[in-house]
Amino acid sequence: MNGPKGGPLMAVAVLGLVVTFGAGWAVGQNGSDETSQAVSTPAPDITSVATPAATTPDPDDTVLPAETSTQPSDSDDYAASRIKLPSVDKWKTPPVAVFRCPKATVTVSTSDQLQRALDTAKAGTSIRIADGLYTGKFRTSRDGTAKKPIYLCGGRGAVLEAGAVKGGYSLHFDGASYWRANGFTVRNGQKGIMVDAGTGIGLQNLLVEQIGDEAVHLRTGSTKNVVRGLTIRDTGRRKPQYGEGVYIGTAESNWCEYTDCQPDPSNDNFVLGNTISGTTAESVDIKEGTKGGVLSGNTFNGSAMTEGDSWVDVKGNGWLISNNTGTSSRADGYKVLEILDGWGWRNLFAANRSTVKGSGYAVNVTKRHSDNVVLCDNTVTSAAKGLTTIDCSRK
Template identity: 70%
Template sequence: MNAVNEPGRNRPLIAAAVLGLAVTFGAGWAVGHSGDSGNGTSQVATSAGPATPAPSGTGEETEMPSQTAEPGENPVQAGSVEAKLPSRNKWKKAPVKEFTCPDATVRVSTSDQLQQALDEARAGASIRIEDGLYTGEFSTTADGSAKKPIYLCGGRDAVLEAGAIKGGYTLHFDGASYWRVDGFTVRNGQKGVMVDAGRRIGLQNLLVEHIGDEAVHLRTGSTQNVVRGLTIRETGLRKPKYGEGVYIGTAESNWCEYTDCKPDPSNDNFVVGNTISEFTSEAVDIKEGTTGGVLAGNTFDGSGMTEGDSWVDVKGNGWLISGNTGVDSRADGYKVIEILDGWGWRNLFSANRSTVRGDGYAINVTKRRSDNVVLCNNTARAAGEGVTTVKCRK
């Protein structure tokens, strides 16, 4: 959503190397294969207008035919970043590899012990959260390093709760970098996991649920972080219009509060292989001011949306949106929006499968000449207006 939803205080900015990663995202995911075929009638998208709608109520999957798109004629406008169109295989190059938690150097079993461990953490530490309920607003400013990250790990029955959906962050990385976070449950806060000015943090296999606003937020120059394999559900319980699953960056209306009136460069973040449901706004909101990220291999169920009208809003530049599967939207599957001149440009859509069951498009590029590229391997079922607003590219 475009609404203001980031109460807090100013954060410093931090802006990068890339490590290899290959991730398996489940059956039916074939990133970058233009031969990915649907099971139903072909649907033609033209450069002059919207795609021809599929027959109403058939539920058939439609695949875009192989056509060559003409890139936008207008250059990226002033105020934006000159982002390049990403490679369709960029999803393989996540900055944080999938990891296994090492043996614990510290074990905690109470809320006080957990906060103390977060305060005293040093590079190479491995904190193990024992099963149990941990109540509080937990935070850290500690840094690991590239060779010695800090691990924070626990099972699903280790539950962190802020205590209320009307205030506070359940888990806050406040200027902290090089953490590896795995396995436990985060719930019952206004926000679930907040990363401010964090770099190379890996959030992996968490359950984040029953949250007042958004479940996970990467903000104020948080770069090269990876949100991988999370189960996210029940967001927007405080205010439905703020109920995103994953929120990247800062809305332009808040730049003066958080980033000295400049774009929030929360760049090169990866959101991969997550399952997001029961969200009231978007599953993922990619804000203007962010560049170079990857949204790949995720599953979205929009049947609980009450405020958003698409699974994903894309307002940043140079993002790869690839191999995602979505069902049930109020209007569109994915929506690319130029909320600010020169933003919402040069994003690439590849091999996404959409069962929209809504009145809009699977991929709605709202400004046609913005150098966004929709490959012909994207497919759609039950999209009232068709696959996309632009001609597909082979």
């Protein structure tokens, strides 16, 4: 859903960390730091998707031909939004690897201690949050580095909350980059976790619940972040129309407020292996202006939606949406929308399993000639109108 998403504009950082990722989302909190080693648990099963021969160009370099003359031209105001069709294997190379929390360098047990640790953290700091209730609008603008991120770790019994569903952000990474947050609970804020202009942040194995608006929001040029293995539930308690699970970017109606009237380049973010339910709006909302992200291995339950009519709205370009499982939607499983000319193009849907129980499609591509691709390995049951609005592709 569209709507105000408050917060300042921050400078965009750049991340160069690319690693191999498997489907082992949940990991322990003790042990060594993240590595570029492949996770040993089985990867999502998309092996039925055809892959190019070794002599052909890499699939990331393949651009589908224009379907009609309605394709954006080089003179179009949004020509910069044009992007290549993603590879079906892109989910394997997330910008932040599965990680383990190292030994704590700082342990906190009060709200004041937690905020002080967030204010003074530096590259390599490892903050351990003891079990207990931490009330406040917790915020940091401190940076780690790609080689020495800052860790913020705790068990489920460590609960961060803003105090009310109108109480602001429970946890705000405000221009902060290279953090790793793992294990603890975030609840009872207007927004759960907000990332503004953050790069290389890994949110992993967190519980985010009882939120006034959206649970997790990556915004204002937040790039190359990973949201992995979260349990997200019970959003939209303040305004149901803003109750998304994960929200990427900024609605065009708010660009002039937050991004100088330009698209919000919250690009190359990965949303992997999360369980999202009890949201009043979409499980995931991918806004116009975002490019090149991955939504893979997630589980969606839309039975609580009162405002959204699909688990996922896709309004950006070049996204891979693969190997997700969804159930119960008011209309569609996934909906691709062209909010502005040149946006909502060249997204790839692969190996998703949809039990829609709604009035629409598993994948509703609302502008049929927009170079979106729905592979035939997507499956659907209980969708009144079937798999998709376009012909599925076998490769």
